[in-house]
Amino acid sequence: MNRKALFQLIKERKSFLCVGLDPDPARLPKHLGEGPAAVYRFNQQIVDATRDLCVAYKPNTAFYEAMGPQGWEVLHATLEYIGDDHLKIADAKRGDIGNTSKMYARTFFETLHADAVTVAPYMGEDSVKPFLDFPEKWVILLALTSNMGSQDFQFTPQEDGQPLYAKLMTKAQEWASPDELMFVCGATHPEKFRELRQLAPDSFFLVPGIGAQGGDLAAVARHGMNDHCGLLVNSSRGIIYAGNGEDFAAAARKSAQELQQQMVTALATYLP
């Protein structure tokens, strides 16, 4: 899915919501049973309940790896179940030396048919480039993450006074165009979105941190939206664990709908 097609979806669905599919076996509704099959049923029902409200799904690989080999079957089946009308993001935060990153890229893009993969930047250009060799696929590079630990290194001023995340965003745009590269920018730093948007005017940002982590959607939209929207706002726990009884899917839909309604307003207000 290219940038134009993604923007088209956003306009059609009046939504820039990404639903994070991070199923913790310990938190699934009891009536679904246990084990990988229960996780798959959970994902199917979450997807069915939210399809028309979002433009992307983002399974975090940690939750699938934790189930052992069958977890990878569930991840594969879930991505297949989502189909082609959503951007499918493998939240894997991979990154290694060139020949190894190439193996990861093949896994996520060719075997699992994900559209995008999150990549950790610490190892630099040759750890990122192999993910860029796949047409119409996306790298989503960690820039300013939503967690407390973002304070440790990402904000550190470099010799020229710029923080590390700014250097990184500038540098990475020499490697790839906004048609193949997005950045992770956490909603827990809403005051930074004006600056982040200046650093990468045309890029899409994947924005975690709304909901359980306390980020501010309106502020993100006000400062972060560009003429292609340029935002994919993710919510994981706030949606998938909105309920934990037999009506969990309806509760998830309600929670997703609340965010989508805020997005209708944001798009009407801030899309140029």
Add this chain to the structure above:
Amino acid sequence: MNRKALFQLIKERKSFLCVGLDPDPARLPKHLGEGPAAVYRFNQQIVDATRDLCVAYKPNTAFYEAMGPQGWEVLHATLEYIGDDHLKIADAKRGDIGNTSKMYARTFFETLHADAVTVAPYMGEDSVKPFLDFPEKWVILLALTSNMGSQDFQFTPQEDGQPLYAKLMTKAQEWASPDELMFVCGATHPEKFRELRQLAPDSFFLVPGIGAQGGDLAAVARHGMNDHCGLLVNSSRGIIYAGNGEDFAAAARKSAQELQQQMVTALATYLP
């Protein structure tokens, strides 16, 4: 395996060699056949041929993930096959927000029974800490990696003039002791090992970049060894692809032996 036990192994085997088990299906000897079973046979024979020459094995998860769900079975079986007389390092370069890093930590330490996992530092303290909650398990944090891309961000001077890797190594030692934290320091920067050792006098360094990547073992040992040896020097491709015929295991042994012989000399010369 704790630091004392690791040092004991190093003295017994006169080796600080780590063998990287990164099996690329396209490069396996033809007579082994194809698919995950062939990879497992390959790993078994490499392990059998090198057991007495090394103190650690390091499978890189990328090569197992690329095989799909069965790849995780092979990784699990390989770690089990190695047994308890070597440090088992899952080279995964993971790192995510706290609740997600916790899932990864459980996978590698509890499900796969690895002794150590490599962790990417960009997301800071709360992305690393969950890996530290497991007694006698190790975090091996990326500090100065062996690839070209290490130039992009790791060497960047911070406001105080120190490069990022130095800030990171200093900071990370506030989170964990040398009994639970190692650093990845690439052998492709041998001139840096004096400084790296000053930054973390008591820590073990996992040192990739010997062999295929061109690093210099003698220089690393001269500048990097401490009173617990403090070095695990890894070779992957240089050992496992030393031959590609029916005698591949013998060729791997020969290649491992050459490195181990250099280590006998290095230990006799530089161990205080």
